[in-house]
Amino acid sequence: MRVVVSRLAPRRLLLAVAPVFLAGPALGGSMDPAPERLQREYTSDELTAAGYEDLIGQDSPCLVVAASAPTYAGRANGLPCRADGAAFSALAGEYGYAIAPTLLHGAHTYGQRSFDLRFESSIATINSSQSYWKLGTEGPPDPATHAASVRNKEPAPVLALYGVRAHKGLPFGFETGAFFGWLGQTSLFVPGVSVRWAPKEGFREDLPGLLPDLSVGVQFRTITGTTKLQAYTTSIDVELSKRIVVANALEFTPYLGGQRLIVATRSGSLDLTPNVDANDQCGFAGYDESRNHAKICSNGVGKNSDFANAHTYGTNVTYRTRVVTGAQVKREHFIGAAELAFDVAEPGGENPSLVGGRQLTFALSAGATY
Numbered sequence: 001m002r003v004v005v006s007r008l009a010p011r012r013l014l015l016a017v018a019p020v021f022l023a024g025p026a027l028g029g030s031m032d033p034a035p036e037r038l039q040r041e042y043t044s045d046e047l048t049a050a051g052y053e054d055l056i057g058q059d060s061p062c063l064v065v066a067a068s069a070p071t072y073a074g075r076a077n078g079l080p081c082r083a084d085g086a087a088f089s090a091l092a093g094e095y096g097y098a099i100a101p102t103l104l105h106g107a108h109t110y111g112q113r114s115f116d117l118r119f120e121s122s123i124a125t126i127n128s129s130q131s132y133w134k135l136g137t138e139g140p141p142d143p144a145t146h147a148a149s150v151r152n153k154e155p156a157p158v159l160a161l162y163g164v165r166a167h168k169g170l171p172f173g174f175e176t177g178a179f180f181g182w183l184g185q186t187s188l189f190v191p192g193v194s195v196r197w198a199p200k201e202g203f204r205e206d207l208p209g210l211l212p213d214l215s216v217g218v219q220f221r222t223i224t225g226t227t228k229l230q231a232y233t234t235s236i237d238v239e240l241s242k243r244i245v246v247a248n249a250l251e252f253t254p255y256l257g258g259q260r261l262i263v264a265t266r267s268g269s270l271d272l273t274p275n276v277d278a279n280d281q282c283g284f285a286g287y288d289e290s291r292n293h294a295k296i297c298s299n300g301v302g303k304n305s306d307f308a309n310a311h312t313y314g315t316n317v318t319y320r321t322r323v324v325t326g327a328q329v330k331r332e333h334f335i336g337a338a339e340l341a342f343d344v345a346e347p348g349g350e351n352p353s354l355v356g357g358r359q360l361t362f363a364l365s366a367g368a369t370y
Contacts, residue, residue: 037151103337109167120181139153233264234262319350
């Protein structure tokens with residue numbers, strides 16, 4: 001069967017490729033972040049020193065104490081849950097990598113009147129065997145009881161991002177863009193913006209025409225849909241490419257680029273004991289203005305320990321450098337691209353908080369240009 005792309009109207013083409021790039025699992029799923037589960041366990045010596053030697057060998061002893069506060073109310077020392085900052089930084093950093101902007105275009109632009117709309121799909125590897133992915137993501141519900149899981153036994157080995165992006169040409173070789181996507185198997189959405197400059201734009205003859213096209217740009221993407229984890233990924237891009245015209249009909253453009261990724265992550269307020277209501281436990285009865293707005297607990301002293309089990313992770317910034325190689329194809333109004341991006345070095349070399357190995361991203365796009 002012979003397919004002639006040029007006979008497809010741009011609108012029909014977009015409708016044809018949309019299901020390929022936007023198909024995926026339903027919204028929400030096992031890879032939603034659950035950073036409240038990332039906690040540092042107490043050692044036997046620490047439990048003994050705190051007066052809780054009877055909890056040695058128990059899973060998550062701080063959760064046991066929180067759930068049975070009256071039982072442990074007479075003990076001099078509390079046993080608050082301890083957030084694991086290193087695990088959170090590693091988990092959030094890999095989410096930030098998964099949403100990192102792609103290139104999926106040559107270094108040149110198509111002029112100030114140009115506009116293109118594409119569907120995009122990318123797959124980023126993650127270090128799913130690490131404990132922070134098993135503890136820090138929701139996991140599937142119990143098939144029998146439909147109760148929420150307490151651990152993701154088999155995290156997905158990749159995170160898939162599905163989205164749509166648009167570019168608009170501007171004068172003097174500039175181009176601006178926008179992106180909106182959804183991170184598969186989660187309830188997370190990913191908006192983004194970009195701007196780039198192709199200084200060689202318009203020079204297609206003599207010596208300048210023989211040189212590769214060059215562009216530099218900045219892109220930004222973030223995560224929405226949860227307060228538990230916030231990631232902001234900025235990419236500083238440099239790209240070289242060379243257009244090759246085949247039979248005066250097909251434009252083939254291989255490209256090579258480098259990206260400097262800056263990933264900033266933090267969390268909202270997390271309840272480290274989500275199954276315990278601190279207000280109910282203490283019998284919350286208002287605030288004592290004479291004691292600096294302290295909470296009043298009607299259930300008595302010793303039954304308010306769960307208020308210590310709230311935590312917020314501050315901003316952590318990590319840096320990654322990756323190489324991007326790919327190719328773009330254009331024929332009349334159809335335009336598409338494929339690329340592979342990968343870390344240049346082990347992430348932990350520059351970022352001690354990242355304990356996982358290198359990641360890579362494979363991406364595709366297809367759409368129409370005018």
